[in-house]
Amino acid sequence: MAIHNIKKPYLLLVGDIDDPRSAKTAFGLRDWTPDACIGQFRFSENAVNLALPDMVPSQAVSAGAKTLVIGIAPAGGQLPNSWHGSIIEALRAGLDVAAGLHQRLSEIPEISTVAVSLGRQIHDVRHTSNKFPVGTGLRRPGRRLLTVGTDCALGKKYTALAISKAMLARGLNADFRATGQTGILISGRGVAVDAVVADFVAGAAEALSPANTAEHWDIIEGQGALFHPAYAGVTLGLIHGSQPDALVLCHDPTRTVMDRFEHMPIVPLDTAIAAYLSAARVTNPKPHFVGISLNTSSMSSSQAESILRETSRSLGLPCVDPIRTGVAAIVDELARLYH
Amino acid sequence: MAIHNIKKPYLLLVGDIDDPRSAKTAFGLRDWTPDACIGQFRFSENAVNLALPDMVPSQAVSAGAKTLVIGIAPAGGQLPNSWHGSIIEALRAGLDVAAGLHQRLSEIPEISTVAVSLGRQIHDVRHTSNKFPVGTGLRRPGRRLLTVGTDCALGKKYTALAISKAMLARGLNADFRATGQTGILISGRGVAVDAVVADFVAGAAEALSPANTAEHWDIIEGQGALFHPAYAGVTLGLIHGSQPDALVLCHDPTRTVMDRFEHMPIVPLDTAIAAYLSAARVTNPKPHFVGISLNTSSMSSSQAESILRETSRSLGLPCVDPIRTGVAAIVDELARLYH
Numbered sequence: 261m262a263i264h265n266i267k268k269p270y271l272l273l274v275g276d277i278d279d280p281r282s283a284k285t286a287f288g289l290r291d292w293t294p295d296a297c298i299g300q301f302r303f304s305e306n307a308v309n310l311a312l313p314d315m316v317p318s319q320a321v322s323a324g325a326k327t328l329v330i331g332i333a334p335a336g337g338q339l340p341n342s343w344h345g346s347i348i349e350a351l352r353a354g355l356d357v358a359a360g361l362h363q364r365l366s367e368i369p370e371i372s373t374v375a376v377s378l379g380r381q382i383h384d385v386r387h388t389s390n391k392f393p394v395g396t397g398l399r400r401p402g403r404r405l406l407t408v409g410t411d412c413a414l415g416k417k418y419t420a421l422a423i424s425k426a427m428l429a430r431g432l433n434a435d436f437r438a439t440g441q442t443g444i445l446i447s448g449r450g451v452a453v454d455a456v457v458a459d460f461v462a463g464a465a466e467a468l469s470p471a472n473t474a475e476h477w478d479i480i481e482g483q484g485a486l487f488h489p490a491y492a493g494v495t496l497g498l499i500h501g502s503q504p505d506a507l508v509l510c511h512d513p514t515r516t517v518m519d520r521f522e523h524m525p526i527v528p529l530d531t532a533i534a535a536y537l538s539a540a541r542v543t544n545p546k547p548h549f550v551g552i553s554l555n556t557s558s559m560s561s562s563q564a565e566s567i568l569r570e571t572s573r574s575l576g577l578p579c580v581d582p583i584r585t586g587v588a589a590i591v592d593e594l595a596r597l598y599h
Numbered sequence: 600m601a602i603h604n605i606k607k608p609y610l611l612l613v614g615d616i617d618d619p620r621s622a623k624t625a626f627g628l629r630d631w632t633p634d635a636c637i638g639q640f641r642f643s644e645n646a647v648n649l650a651l652p653d654m655v656p657s658q659a660v661s662a663g664a665k666t667l668v669i670g671i672a673p674a675g676g677q678l679p680n681s682w683h684g685s686i687i688e689a690l691r692a693g694l695d696v697a698a699g700l701h702q703r704l705s706e707i708p709e710i711s712t713v714a715v716s717l718g719r720q721i722h723d724v725r726h727t728s729n730k731f732p733v734g735t736g737l738r739r740p741g742r743r744l745l746t747v748g749t750d751c752a753l754g755k756k757y758t759a760l761a762i763s764k765a766m767l768a769r770g771l772n773a774d775f776r777a778t779g780q781t782g783i784l785i786s787g788r789g790v791a792v793d794a795v796v797a798d799f800v801a802g803a804a805e806a807l808s809p810a811n812t813a814e815h816w817d818i819i820e821g822q823g824a825l826f827h828p829a830y831a832g833v834t835l836g837l838i839h840g841s842q843p844d845a846l847v848l849c850h851d852p853t854r855t856v857m858d859r860f861e862h863m864p865i866v867p868l869d870t871a872i873a874a875y876l877s878a879a880r881v882t883n884p885k886p887h888f889v890g891i892s893l894n895t896s897s898m899s900s901s902q903a904e905s906i907l908r909e910t911s912r913s914l915g916l917p918c919v920d921p922i923r924t925g926v927a928a929i930v931d932e933l934a935r936l937y938h
Contacts, residue, residue: 490733
């Protein structure tokens with residue numbers, strides 16, 4: 261099975277990265293799964309500081325660490341050759357290694373040779389190594405919520421993480437299901453659906469949120485957008501395989517054209533809702549939207565309040581900004597609809 | 600670039616296959632591209648007879664052949680080891696090799712070693728080896744027609760081949776664009792879009808039907824169906840990348856549930872038309888349906904006439920069965936709409 265299963269806790273490799281923007285994944289791991297981050301592995305005092313204890317691999321192993329996570333994006337996307345020794349040191353000390361790089365660690369011979377000989381796992385979470393079965397469209401027990409969007413990069417992962425965290429805090433039975441690299445590292449499990457061979461995307465999504473108990477919720481991280489000229493196929497396969505009961509639409513109200521596709525307009529929210537429901541009905545007879553998640557980070561507090569209120573009124577749905585307001589209103593709506 | 604480009608003419612490898620159903624691709628090649636099939640390579644008199652001259656590779660090379668095509672499906676999908684010698688014989692004689700097997704010839708060491716050392720090409724047309732760029736959604740010159748369907752396996756390839764053939768016969772400027780293995784072998788060019796990594800399906804479709812002169816038509820073979828629980832993502836990526844001006848809906852009027860997915864109903868034709876137009880509008884402002892292609896092979900002549908007439912009347916579109924009636928009515932509609 262090609263679903264990654266990464267052992268926690270983690271030692272986070274920072275190396276000599278000194279630009280916090282290049283360490284976004286590491287900061288995300290520290291914030292979203294703090295209990296799983298027991299230390300940082302830095303090559304110098306000038307490197308980014310995650311405010312975690314500094315450790316070398318052998319110290320991390322003594323402290324209980326199971327996996328070295330490369331939570332940074334080196335310039336050019338390639339791991340510097342000078343880092344190979346530190347990764348091999350971690351493998352020798354007893355750690356698995358997980359990375360979200362375009363480059364596959366498992367294809368760097370000096371690293372993969374050591375990993376294979378010691379029986380360590382290498383998780384290249386941006387990739388999948390095996391084929392999945394094709395999707396079946398068969399209904400399976402358990403409930404599923406999928407975050408969808410009017411574009412890429414506007415909060416689908418963050419919204420899903422916030423909803424699953426809020427549900428767990430209320431004592432509900434929920435799992436976050438990761439479909440992209442950062443989410444996989446945060447949850448320790450998942451599959452990068454955009455890296456799956458096209459014929460098997462729906463099947464991969466089915467495998468990611470398998471049959472469960474009737475009241476259990478999978479909170480599935482969405483990808484792409486149905487109206488996106490490059491990635492809509494991934495989105496549709498993920499919808500069909502996830503067979504969501506509930507959907508949350510993520511949107512950035514200041515965005516009028518797609519990120520890095522400026523010739524593509526953002527569709528109106530009601531158009532998006534209708535299209536997503538129509539797509540979801542292929543594998544779920546009764547999908548519902550349970551909320552709208554707006555990214556209002558570039559707005560003033562009063563502007564944000566106003567657009568949240570206005571969007572909620574016009575669409576008749578709870579409307580939140582996960583960072584500004586939290587997602588309680590969406591969890592309330594879930595509880596109201598499914599009890 | 601990962602678009603296959605196979606040199607014609609072909610020597611068709613039949614081997615010892617004695618069941619015509621296992622040689623469907625070979626018969627298709629003989630029928631659709633007869634000028635490119637200069638001989639058959641059989642191991643025995645009992646093998647399927649394509650009614651082409653029997654030749655061994657060296658004879659075929661003397662007659663001008665460029666590529667040995669494995670146009671059969673061996674039991675189990677694996678090439679028998681006993682055939683390897685004949686393929687190596689073909690490579691040594693000067694032929695490239697093309698195959699539509701699940702198994703990759705390029706991963707059989709004794710075959711790939713010879714191919715590499717002699718500089719011959721191996722085309723595993725069911726696979727793609729390289730990544731494509733992601734789709735852009737940018738409009739490009741030239742016109743495009745895409746066949747779509749209410750299900751898999753109901754005539755999308757046949758319809759596209761018939762339309763491109765009829766257009767060429769009228770002196771129109773058209774190219775068939777293959778998206779599946781048999782189509783690629785027939786046209787000598789194309790990409791198996793369902794084997795592309797999901798993020799790159801739309802980009803692969805863009806590469807397959809590149810910018811062209813204003814009056815040129817690409818007639819693109821469709822894949823899957825928007826309502827299919829396993830393959831809809833492939834279909835949507837192909838639509839977005841193809842940015843079709845014209846669409847033809849393929850349908851089997853006797854089918855009420857999907858092939859091998861009997862829990863999935865076939866949607867009504869008007870529902871399908873609306874959904875396909877909505878999907879196509881993401882990358883083309885004015886897509887039109889120009890016809891319906893029905894597979895009436897299991898009907899009597901009078902039943903077929905009746906359903907063709909009734910479908911045409913109710914949808915207001917030309918309705919053909921490519922085998923029974925030809926596709927002239929669709930080419931007429933194209934000529935009427937785009938002149």
